[in-house]
Amino acid sequence: MKKIINDPGTVVAESLRGLALAHSDILRVQEDPAVVVRADAPVAGKVAVISGGGSGHEPLHGGFVGQGMLAAAVPGPVFTSPTPDAVQAAVQASASDAGALLIVKNYTGDVLNFETAAELAAAEGADVRSVVIDDDVAVADSTFTAGRRGVGGTVLLEKLAGAAAERGDALDAVEAVARKVIGQVRSIGVALTPPTVPHVGEPSFTLADDEIEFGIGIHGEPGRERIKAEPADALVARMVEAVAADLPFSSGDEVLLFTNSMGGTPPIELYLAHGIAERLLAERGIVVRRRLVGPYITSLEMQGISLTLLKLDDELTELWDAPVHTAALRRGV
């Protein structure tokens, strides 16, 4: 393992120190438990949208703290959800009387810890709600399993719920926006190489040179199947088919297309894939009305991409276009 680190045990804390120095105009970092908070939090009268989860997915979530998006982020250890007291600390640091909405990705650890935190916060009289995002079409959705994972759609959800909070929506309304987004967003991911978790020191899985893991999650956990490597046209077509067929997205739909790098895929390949995806969606009569392209929800240095489709209406489009000022996403301010 070659990584620019000192000690696997201090990776997250040292990285957060750098984040705080690089973006002191936007955010501040509290230590023990680690919490990233909007510089001006708590903002009176506005709902605090809070998210978190294991570290290693940067810029998710700390990179999205700021005006128009998250009030706070709770980074756990690498690929491990934060604990309930860390989530509570984020609520305390960022929530005004308007309450807080927790955005939870559907992973067992995240759900259990955030659930416990929400119960504890409610017991102390805070108005805290939570929503669980489960946009990954790669895994089975059933009441007898853990259900679908929360993946790329999380980035869009944080932006849209954050914009609703920023315009002054009450907690009920922010929660309603979040539930609408969760109902209309779907994702699929692929991996070409594994990530290496610092405290493990070895790759999380092995893939032959000519193999691709189709339906990967954001920790490198497998999804649907392992396939032979194929040219970008064929691979992206397979991804578009998987994600568009699920909701389903059909001719005439207006969407936001989010093409995401899992960390190790360079911009040249990412834009190449994005171009193919747009062409394929156009062939299906699906209108791409807004785009996001870049490494926004990653899995350390794993090579791979994910595609996320969000069905847009006028309200979601307006919220997407609203100003945002965070370390990783900045527009209109």
Added chain:
Amino acid sequence: MACTTESVAEALRAVASVVAEHRVELIELDRAIGDADHGENLNRGFTAVVAAIETVPETPGAVLKTAATTLISKVGGAAGPLYGTAFLRAATKLGDRSEVDAEAVAELLAAALEGVRARGKAEVGDATMVDALAPAVEAARGAVADGVAAVLTAAADAADRGAESTVDLVPRKGRASYLGERAVGHLDPGARSTALVLRALAEAAK
């Protein structure tokens, strides 16, 4: 013979040392079907438990409660809330009694199982901690007449077999569930760690 507060604390120290010893094994089991953090997380949690009970609380229940809150606040992942809940329910079951006899041990294991079931919404056959803990509880109940050490040894033996049974199962909870059939052939890391914890307790009680 019944356990005192100090012997419960000593048993937790033994658990911590067994978890540290098996840290890499648990990471490897988890790496195959999950995200490779189980051994790391449990080791971080039980190391913190040992520090938290340095000044030993007054009752066996208080020791377990300290362990519970420490695990919840240090472990993270799914294991933190699940192990934390297990210890919390066990502590609640003990209340403020000053010694733990064989019957109480069997009862607290049953309470721990109920907590894990409720929090994780898992049942036997889902390839989780429950597959080790549920047979352990049943075996423990059957050994109550033979004393604390016998109860825990019976529980640990049953947990070992229960953990082994997860190799043939399709996981339906937790991160391994995303693999479906592809996870068959792998030992569930949570079931394995549960068996290890019970074995450590059994050895400490001897």
